Amino acid sequence: MGSDSAGNLSGRNISNAKYRMIFIGLVVLAVGVFFASLAIGRYNIPFFDSVLILLAQIFPIEPTWTQTMEAVIFNLRLPRTIAAVLIGGGLALSGAAYQSMFKNPLVSPDLLGVSSGACVGASLAILYSMGPVVIQILAFIGGIVAVSITVAVPRLMHNSSTLMLVLSGVIVGGLMSSIMGIIKYVADADTALAEMVYWAMGSLSNVKMVDLYYIAPCILLSGFVLVLFRYRLNVLSLGEDEAKTLGVDVRKVRGIIIVCATLLTASAVCLAGTIGWVGLVIPHLGRMIVGPDNRKLLPVAVVLGAIFMVVIDITARSLTSAELPLSIITGLIGAPFYFYLLIRQRMSIT
Amino acid sequence: MMKKSLLILVSLFLILTISVAGCIDVSQPAANRTITDMNGVDVVIPAEINTVVNLWPASNSVMLCMGAGDKLIGTTSFTQKLYWSQKVYPGIVDVPVATDNVEELLVLSPDLIITPQTATAEKLCEAGLPAVCLMFSDYETMKQAFTILGEAFGGEYVEKAAKWSDLVDENTARVQAAVGNIPEDEKPVVYYIQGQSNQGLYATFSANSIMEDWTEIGGGIFASTLLNLSGSTASAEDVLALNPDIVIIGGPYQHELYEELMAADEWKEINAVKNGQVYTNPNGLFPWERFGMESAMQILFAASVIHPDLFEVDMVSEVQDFYKEFVGIDLTKEEAQNMINGYGPNGEDYT
Numbered sequence: 001m002g003s004d005s006a007g008n009l010s011g012r013n014i015s016n017a018k019y020r021m022i023f024i025g026l027v028v029l030a031v032g033v034f035f036a037s038l039a040i041g042r043y044n045i046p047f048f049d050s051v052l053i054l055l056a057q058i059f060p061i062e063p064t065w066t067q068t069m070e071a072v073i074f075n076l077r078l079p080r081t082i083a084a085v086l087i088g089g090g091l092a093l094s095g096a097a098y099q100s101m102f103k104n105p106l107v108s109p110d111l112l113g114v115s116s117g118a119c120v121g122a123s124l125a126i127l128y129s130m131g132p133v134v135i136q137i138l139a140f141i142g143g144i145v146a147v148s149i150t151v152a153v154p155r156l157m158h159n160s161s162t163l164m165l166v167l168s169g170v171i172v173g174g175l176m177s178s179i180m181g182i183i184k185y186v187a188d189a190d191t192a193l194a195e196m197v198y199w200a201m202g203s204l205s206n207v208k209m210v211d212l213y214y215i216a217p218c219i220l221l222s223g224f225v226l227v228l229f230r231y232r233l234n235v236l237s238l239g240e241d242e243a244k245t246l247g248v249d250v251r252k253v254r255g256i257i258i259v260c261a262t263l264l265t266a267s268a269v270c271l272a273g274t275i276g277w278v279g280l281v282i283p284h285l286g287r288m289i290v291g292p293d294n295r296k297l298l299p300v301a302v303v304l305g306a307i308f309m310v311v312i313d314i315t316a317r318s319l320t321s322a323e324l325p326l327s328i329i330t331g332l333i334g335a336p337f338y339f340y341l342l343i344r345q346r347m348s349i350t
Numbered sequence: 351m352m353k354k355s356l357l358i359l360v361s362l363f364l365i366l367t368i369s370v371a372g373c374i375d376v377s378q379p380a381a382n383r384t385i386t387d388m389n390g391v392d393v394v395i396p397a398e399i400n401t402v403v404n405l406w407p408a409s410n411s412v413m414l415c416m417g418a419g420d421k422l423i424g425t426t427s428f429t430q431k432l433y434w435s436q437k438v439y440p441g442i443v444d445v446p447v448a449t450d451n452v453e454e455l456l457v458l459s460p461d462l463i464i465t466p467q468t469a470t471a472e473k474l475c476e477a478g479l480p481a482v483c484l485m486f487s488d489y490e491t492m493k494q495a496f497t498i499l500g501e502a503f504g505g506e507y508v509e510k511a512a513k514w515s516d517l518v519d520e521n522t523a524r525v526q527a528a529v530g531n532i533p534e535d536e537k538p539v540v541y542y543i544q545g546q547s548n549q550g551l552y553a554t555f556s557a558n559s560i561m562e563d564w565t566e567i568g569g570g571i572f573a574s575t576l577l578n579l580s581g582s583t584a585s586a587e588d589v590l591a592l593n594p595d596i597v598i599i600g601g602p603y604q605h606e607l608y609e610e611l612m613a614a615d616e617w618k619e620i621n622a623v624k625n626g627q628v629y630t631n632p633n634g635l636f637p638w639e640r641f642g643m644e645s646a647m648q649i650l651f652a653a654s655v656i657h658p659d660l661f662e663v664d665m666v667s668e669v670q671d672f673y674k675e676f677v678g679i680d681l682t683k684e685e686a687q688n689m690i691n692g693y694g695p696n697g698e699d700y701t
Contacts, residue, residue, distance in 0.1 A: 041587045042585050042587040042588045042591060043587035043588070043590050043591045044591060066619055067615065067618055067619045068590060068616055068618070068619045068620065070615075071614070071615035071616035071617075071618070072587060072590060072616055074615075075614065075615050075616050076586050076587060076616060192547065194546075194547060194549060194553075195547060195549060198549070205550070205552065205583070205585075205586065206549070206550050317585060317587070320585075321577040321578065321579055321584060321585050321588045322579060322580065322581040322583055322584065322585065323583055323585055
């Protein structure tokens with residue numbers, strides 16, 4: 001286990017040259033998907049026109065398109081595509097960080113209760129008709145409270161096994177869903193409830209540029225810190241004693257990682273509600289490609305998560321004239337995929 | 351010793367239960383007539399209905415509109431908050447908010463309980479409470495439901511219910527005479543935004559809703575019908591691609607949503623905005639475009655905004671006549687205009 005830098009999280013390490021190639025390939029793919037997302041949608045904009053509309057931002061081109069086309073791309077598709085990139089990347093990153101820190105392949109923002117805690121916080125704010133800033137603050141507090149309880153239970157039991165953490169996650173998840181139930185029960189069926197259901201299922205349809213202005217910095221900043229800490233994450237997973245001898249302040253680093261990963265998840269919840277599976281499945285996919293070394297895994301997980309989320313959002317808004325909630329699609333794809341990963345990796349979950 | 355006291359306790363409990371069971375009076379309260387509710391269930395109710403618990407905002411508004419607000423001894427918080435409820439029946443703020451809790455309702459013991467849910471009506475009837483299921487979602491079911499309500503209350507209310515059914519038919523005929531001959535391909539597309547809460551510009555109603563009914567009577571094509579929409583949220587891009595000719599925004603958040611739509615770049619070149627045909631919907635005891643008695647006037651209002659050139663109507667005097675006839679109060683021109691503009695009687699805004 002000492003040589004395996006992420007505990008029992010399997011996957012083979014790859015050479016730096018190969019990693020660089022994979023990473024660049026993924027970034028190119030991500031850029032491609034990003035522009036595809038601007039060009040695809042139910043409002044029919046000829047592909048050539050959408051390219052021109054984008055180019056017209058930089059070069060002076062005489063418009064051959066309508067103002068509506070331009071507005072559809074910049075007011076409807078651009079904000080939700082940026083949001084999808086931030087949320088997908090953020091959830092995958094926080095999932096990868098949690099998994100490696102808890103040395104536990106089952107951990108994800110969902111299992112730790114962060115998502116449901118954040119959802120409870122956000123719903124409380126909606127119930128009292130608070131503004132978006134308060135919604136985000138309460139979502140963050142809800143997330144932190146939930147993850148603290150989940151982590152505290154195994155400590156109280158003096159049992160740090162995977163099973164204990166999973167069990168604790170189930171307890172917190174159950175508690176949060178009950179609280180969610182109370183809030184929904186109290187909420188006005190015609191008004192607040194509809195908004196909460198929207199939060200609980202996840203959707204990007206109401207994301208506007210203004211929402212991004214104050215949530216994007218949160219996601220970028222905490223994501224940046226996590227990526228900076230990727231080497232320390234490796235050290236942490238060697239065990240406390242070894243980390244200390246390598247000069248890492250274990251408690252401080254742990255605290256910073258938990259705060260950042262929770263902030264990421266809570267910000268994602270603020271933008272689009274709870275979206276399951278991304279934080280669990282994408283890090284595994286990343287490990288399958290570049291191995292468990294966090295120095296390579298974290299950047300790859302961010303890009304993979306972004307690609308995944310953008311593709312999911314394109315599907316959600318293009319399939320039918322009624323938008324599909326994101327969690328439905330991520331669940332339909334994520335659950336079978338996770339099963340496939342389990343078989344493929346023959347993960348020993350103890 | 352423990353065992354003995356336990357035995358005494360258990361036998362005491364048993365004796366008590368048996369004697370209580372024997373005491374319960376399972377017969378109906380003094381009742382001498384039955385009415386049949388929307389599900390065809392016969393419900394026994396007292397000869398005279400003086401106290402009503404109403405669990406649904408829409409039918410609360412109907413009672414207030416019939417001038418039967420003083421019968422309410424249990425209402426909904428939504429009903430209490432509406433400025434027009436308070437105008438029509440000021441006592442509404444003192445009526446307690448009721449729930450479907452059987453024991454609380456047994457304590458209240460009203461002459462009639464009104465609920466929109468079959469399961470709730472069944473549950474309450476089993477407990478011996480006079481509960482009727484009164485659900486309505488379009489003009490036909492409203493005619494039925496109001497007739498049942500009229501029968502239950504008796505007297506002038508029977509006439510009011512009949513008058514209301516006639517009014518719907520009359521207004522439909524009036525509108526049809528003006529716009530009935532428009533060929534299908536010349537009918538404008540009407541998009542409706544539901545502003546019960548502010549869920550953005552793409553919260554609407556499904557095809558086959560009452561919105562489809564008044565749009566079609568008024569000589570328009572309902573956007574959700576074209577989109578085959580079964581849910582209540584439309585895809586933004588689909589709506590824009592339809593290029594609606596008319597937009598009608600309803601509910602308490604209509605003014606906020608109106609501002610948002612007029613400021614949005616993606617709407618600037620849409621027909622409705624270009625031609626100045628974005629409207630807020632009248633909102634009185636209930637949003638007219640949804641249900642309630644005022645929905646009879648929605649037929650006129652919708653036609654007047656869908657085909658302003660073909661159908662002209664003085665909505666202010668329509669509202670005044672309607673309120674005099676059904677509610678029994680005189681509204682000033684200003685108050686009527688405030689309702690048409692979606693505000694409270696004195697111009698209060700809901701947001």
